[in-house]
Amino acid sequence: MPEDAPVDPAEVGEQDAPPVAEKPYKVIFEANKCIGAGKCAEVSGNWELDLSTGIAAPNAYFIDEADLEHNIEAAAVCPAKKDRGVIHVIDRETGEELAPDPEGDGTVSVDW
Numbered sequence: 642m643p644e645d646a647p648v649d650p651a652e653v654g655e656q657d658a659p660p661v662a663e664k665p666y667k668v669i670f671e672a673n674k675c676i677g678a679g680k681c682a683e684v685s686g687n688w689e690l691d692l693s694t695g696i697a698a699p700n701a702y703f704i705d706e707a708d709l710e711h712n713i714e715a716a717a718v719c720p721a722k723k724d725r726g727v728i729h730v731i732d733r734e735t736g737e738e739l740a741p742d743p744e745g746d747g748t749v750s751v752d753w
Contacts, residue, residue, distance in 0.1 A: 650751040651736035661733045664703035668712055669751055671727035672696055681715035681728060688715050716740035
């Protein structure tokens, strides 16, 4: 891929990722747009809010079925970007965004 080509968010982190069979979902986090509301950490054990920085962060970026629902909930409750959220849960097999999916078509809604 040429250096100036747009980055496909669904491909981020895949070179160092665990096998899809083990961790079929991925969390993409736009940390630079996090507003520190902490709602993600309230609904998901995968998220922690660092009070010294005011930024949340996931404990794991690659997740399995057991962690899917609470990460989807974290994405859904994120109020950043005018409630469009900065947490994105991606199905690694299809490349579709499961949450927040504001367009309703599975398009990854990362703003880079």
